[in-house]
Amino acid sequence: MSDIAIGGIGMAVLLAMLAFRIPVAFAMFFVGFVGISLLHNSASAMSLLASESFTLASSQELVVIPLFILMGNVATVTGMSRRLYDAAYAIVGSFRGGLASATVIGCGGFAALSGSSVASALTMGKVSLGEMKRFNYDERLSTGVVAAGGTLGILIPPSTGFVIYAILVEQSIGRLFLAGVLPGLLLAAMFILTVTMLCYWKPEFGPAGPKTSLRQKGRAFLGAAPIVSITLLTIGGIYGGFFSPVEAAAVGAGLVIFVGALMGHLSLKGLWSAARESVVTTASVMLIVMSASLINPFLALSHIPQVAGDFLVNLPVPPLAILMLILLTYVVLGCFLDSLAMLVLTLPIFFPVIVNFGYDPIWFGVLVVLTLEMGLISPPVGMNVFIVKSVAKDVPLGRIFAGVIPFFLAMLLTLAIIVAFPQVSLILPNTMIN
Template identity: 30%
Template sequence: MSLLIILGLFLILILIRIPIAFAMLIVAAIYLVGADISLKLLAQKVAGGVDSFSLLAVPLFLLAGFLMNTMGITDRIFAFAGAVVRHIPGGLGHVNVFASVIFAGMSGSIIADAGGLGTVEIKAMRQAGYRDRFSAAITAASALIGPIIPPSIIMVIYAFVTEVSLGRLFVAGIVPGLLMAGSMMLLIYFLAKTNREHCPVLPRATFKEVVTTFYGAILPILAPIILVAGIMSGIFTPTEAGVVAVLYVLVIGVFLLKFRLEHIIDATAEAARATSATLFIIASAAIFTWIVSTANIPQAFSELVSNWVSTQFGVFLVIIASVLVLGMVMEGIPILIVFGPIFLTIATNVGIDPIHLGIVFIMTMMIGGITPPVGITLYVVMAIARVSLPDFMRSIWPFYFAILAVIFLIALFPSLCLWLPNLAFG
């Protein structure tokens, strides 16, 4: 059976809202039957698709994020962020972004950020007089920082697919993540100063309040420093960092909060649901990726791009444009697994570092999370803020340009993401 027919069927299944994992399994089964290949290969590829030690980090970082939410650690993070930046024009908009930066250093999950920290952020912004649609836009955009600043679940999957160093990838995301936060805060400041958005400014926190909230949030703030330092020094691997993150959150819960067994039960249940969905997509994509690779699509696409583009930035433009379009119809993980090897082939042909590619690829892919009609983060935040899609889109579009500006900056200047891992690992 023609591969074009298979890809067309796959697109149709996605458009009629068949879950992405089932769509890949259906077209893979049809292709194997049409090619007279035993369906045993389907079972073998699916089972082998998640047979990797590095993927153990996925449920661990998810669990750390959900534990932070159920134990109330997110409230302490938000309180400290508010004490530091709430008086700047833009007020709680800056607090929203700053809190996401801190939260990202422990979770690495966009859903944990949007669903947990986002609930706290939107409630506070509503009480302060912000419009719900603007609060939702900032919350959704700032949640994208989570997968960029280490640790990051999506980076674990990228390293698994492309076989690059996860430690280097983690460290490479620090500066781009901070640049994303900076671009969003500049945008919020501009919107506030020009009265394009109603941004009530809260009074400057007293020194006592800053110290008090800092004391309550000191352990969560230290988490990213401990994790990154441990990875860079070789004390533990990036996968083992997931265990450290979970244990660290539990220690915070025992010593700082009213720790209850229900916290672990609820967080474990949430993490189990998110992990099963994530790994099922990864497993299903294994056979689909095999079909794409055996049909020599990566090589054919690479040759096509090479005939038209010969510069590194030109290749990045092709990849960024492709990922933005794919993000409208596919979730991030399937895009990464299916198209990651294809883009890697194209990038290496023009000398692009795989780590540099990974940062640009992941940052672009995250935009799909807030792009209709597929963006999961989009619908999570809309449900929390109780806003309609048209209202949400009216406030979110400036953040697209702020994020894209950082992506193009990283693409043009590789040292922004490579100098730190080169300094740390040589």
């Protein structure tokens, strides 16, 4: 049997295992180990498993993952995420659809703490869905905006998706973080515009909330000031060259813990709960990263990336058409596969093609992460949709998927803008001091 045939069978087995809900990391470990054993020998597979796993586990760059996850979990335990929503509500809550717009702003702010789309959707769902139900918001709008707003967690830095992308293709984590800032803000603005247009078209979708006094606005801003300041300090520190991404993560996590304890909102029990949750989340992410140390060599030995890359490069179409085809592939795969698994499986094939065409790898990273976001609200998997369903148990799943359609279209428009104007994502990393 040829190497390519073994590689093709291996990929088919991997997709089948994922379809049967085998954990992503275990499925990739199994296929990668067996595949390398068949194409080379079992001793090589065992040696690679031991050496690469240890190397990745001891990588300093990957320290950003547990630190930023801890930062987000502590912010949740101390109620900082709630105060972000309250501040956003004080600004736009009195407008038509204001609660939905406040949810988008709150999701964006929480995304800058946790780097997790699932955590953003879950946290903001608990905070905002009850309020929107109280003011008779259409359940399609209320659940759709939470599911879509949560996707900002994988784009607005710190982003786990950017970290994994950087490790897999050997790019700067700091530059990728900065590249996600303006596209993340653009996407949030698109979501707010979508809410405004929906509520203008059908006013009953999102009635205006009660007006807040100047004093109430000031109190809300004051409550959110510490966490906003910490976020600006960490991202601004990376941009100004004062912090590396690892140092920024350490500063952010340390300050969140310090401020939470100083204000009396963080108990030892709460800190333990946040730390335990951070360990569990980090372990699952690290397992996926380590599984890449087996699946990627297996793909390389099978020559599938080389054959697929040569096929794409030699297609008689312009490079832009190839880029569109790659992005469309990510959108379709996002309907079925976990986002991190998609990065591990596809980058060995697509990244060399992108480099060959002369496209900027940082810009491509933003495009990839944005298309991964779209998968989070696409049927039939739509992880964020199921997260929202777990909070809004009385809302049928079909109505939640219906509610995310306008926001999915807004994401498509944002993707088109970033493709047409790469400087939206490149201006900050290209002007950073270090």
